[in-house]
Amino acid sequence: MDQLEIFKALSNKSRLQILNWLKDPEKNFPDQGQYGYDNGVCVGQIQQKAGLTQSTVSEYLTTLQRSGLVTATRVGQWTYYRRNEETFAALSKLIESDI
Numbered sequence: 663m664d665q666l667e668i669f670k671a672l673s674n675k676s677r678l679q680i681l682n683w684l685k686d687p688e689k690n691f692p693d694q695g696q697y698g699y700d701n702g703v704c705v706g707q708i709q710q711k712a713g714l715t716q717s718t719v720s721e722y723l724t725t726l727q728r729s730g731l732v733t734a735t736r737v738g739q740w741t742y743y744r745r746n747e748e749t750f751a752a753l754s755k756l757i758e759s760d761i
Contacts, residue, residue: 663730663752671729677722680708681731684745701735702744 671677683690687699691707709719723743726732730749735742 667729671725671731701737702742705741
């Protein structure tokens with residue numbers, strides 16, 4: 663776990679918002695329901711909710727993935743994202759014990 667990468671990723675309001683939305687995908691991305699949530703949420707759904715350009719959202723998701731805060735699953739031409747709860751647990755433990 664690269665602490666610096668994680669804290670950099672968390673330092674952006676829109677990236678924090680995306681992480682918050684992904685915490686409860688059924689509530690925040692109801693249109694995804696027709697495809698299911700097993701693989702996460704499609705990047706298009708995230709982009710639509712964020713109201714940002716596709717390239718900006720892709721850049722944000724790449725940053726979150728590189729830091730380990732989200733995982734990506736490719737299904738055909740679509741990429742789905744979900745929170746990596748193991749990283750959040752490790753981050754919580756780090757903050758409780760070391761910071």
